Amino acid sequence: MGRAPCCDKSKVKKGPWSPEEDAKLKEHIEKYGTGGNWIALPQKAGLKRCGKSCRLRWLNYLRPNIKHGDFTEEEDAIICSLFARIGSRWSIIAAQLPGRTDNDIKNYWNTKLKKKIMGIPTPQRKIQPEKHQRQLFPSSFNAMISPATSSVGSRFSSQKTLLPGPDAFDPVIAGAALLRVLDDDHNQVKDNSSSLLVFGDGQSCSSSGGSSTKIIYGRAAENELGLETLFYGGLLEDHQKLFLGGGSRVERGSGVWGEAPIDYTLEEIKQLITTGSPCSSLFIGDPTGVIGGGGNARASGLMSYN
DNA sequence: AATCGGCCCAACCGCTTTGAG
DNA sequence: CCTCAAAGCGGTTGGGCCGAT
Numbered sequence: 278m279g280r281a282p283c284c285d286k287s288k289v290k291k292g293p294w295s296p297e298e299d300a301k302l303k304e305h306i307e308k309y310g311t312g313g314n315w316i317a318l319p320q321k322a323g324l325k326r327c328g329k330s331c332r333l334r335w336l337n338y339l340r341p342n343i344k345h346g347d348f349t350e351e352e353d354a355i356i357c358s359l360f361a362r363i364g365s366r367w368s369i370i371a372a373q374l375p376g377r378t379d380n381d382i383k384n385y386w387n388t389k390l391k392k393k394i395m396g397i398p399t400p401q402r403k404i405q406p407e408k409h410q411r412q413l414f415p416s417s418f419n420a421m422i423s424p425a426t427s428s429v430g431s432r433f434s435s436q437k438t439l440l441p442g443p444d445a446f447d448p449v450i451a452g453a454a455l456l457r458v459l460d461d462d463h464n465q466v467k468d469n470s471s472s473l474l475v476f477g478d479g480q481s482c483s484s485s486g487g488s489s490t491k492i493i494y495g496r497a498a499e500n501e502l503g504l505e506t507l508f509y510g511g512l513l514e515d516h517q518k519l520f521l522g523g524g525s526r527v528e529r530g531s532g533v534w535g536e537a538p539i540d541y542t543l544e545e546i547k548q549l550i551t552t553g554s555p556c557s558s559l560f561i562g563d564p565t566g567v568i569g570g571g572g573n574a575r576a577s578g579l580m581s582y583n
Numbered sequence: 584a585a586t587c588g589g590c591c592c593a594a595c596c597g598c599t600t601t602g603a604g
Numbered sequence: 605c606c607t608c609a610a611a612g613c614g615g616t617t618g619g620g621c622c623g624a625t
Binding site: 292293313314315316328329332365366367368379380383387 | 609610611612613614615619620
Binding site: 291292293294327329330333334337338380381384385387388389 | 590591592593594595596
């Protein structure tokens with residue numbers, strides 16, 4: 278037995294709202310409010326609509342201060358950041374973006390932002406230069422952070438820990454940044470001449486085994502709290518597997534690495550971006566052996582992935 | 584100019600959550 | 605507690621629009 282319908286489908290209008298219906302709904306709510314009862318509202322407002330339909334129309338389109346149109350770089354970064362941490366909980370994400378609705382964000386993610394992160398070019402329906410040239414992260418976040426030393430901690434020596442914890446790392450953002458520096462086959466870095474990943478001014482570090490492993494350090498995105506995700510990552514020597522490692526979320530101008538490394542295959546990173554599954558269970562050891570300076574980046578009992 | 588294919592987004596559907604009685 | 609109606613929410617759909625041919 279199915280669920281009882283919320284209203285008599287045969288008596289309600291469906292489909293796009295007319296300007297007259299919009300005006301009626303808007304006027305009624307501005308005059309009387311919703312009355313705490315959406316089911317009764319359409320009748321009171323003289324609308325042949327389902328209460329749920331009225332609610333959706335109001336929340337997504339008619340209510341004051343709704344923002345439509347292009348998302349800013351900052352909004353992109355916030356969406357990515359929150360998606361990485363909480364998944365597709367659009368209403369929560371929308372709560373961080375004043376004027377945006379969950380529906381808007383969901384549509385934007387599904388049609389544009391996800392593709393942008395994955396590096397899939399979106400077809401241009403209209404020539405809107407500022408829209409199509411927009412990058413995922415503000416260019417200011419692409420700058421490298423500090424000179425090379427053997428200690429990861431000291432790479433951010435001017436910074437101090439702010440938010441340790443399993444949710445402190447945004448693999449979607451870090452993964453997206455890594456993907457952007459790989460070539461089309463995703464098995465070589467673009468800058469073959471230097472054999473370095475070139476997001477920011479990535480450094481080559483020696484692993485504990487004595488062989489060289491290319492590592493990128495980056496700072497990506499920023500959220501509404503003024504937080505950034507610091508991360509490291511790179512391509513293992515066989516170019517078969519990427520590793521993404523433990524950036525901590527730090528307050529701008531402060532912070533030290535504080536998270537255990539995570540590594541993913543390229544496919545896993547793509548899957549992560551595609552599915553949006555939060556990453557809390559995928560901590561594994563640092564493949565290079567050089568991460569974790571100061572003993573703050575590795576935890577005992579880490580899961581081995583392979 | 585006509586047709587086609589693909590993208591976008593408003594709206595719908597139905598499941599889950601909430602809270603009043 | 606339990607029940608049930610209403611609200612909230614996220615996934616999905618389909619029509620309109622636009623660019624390509």
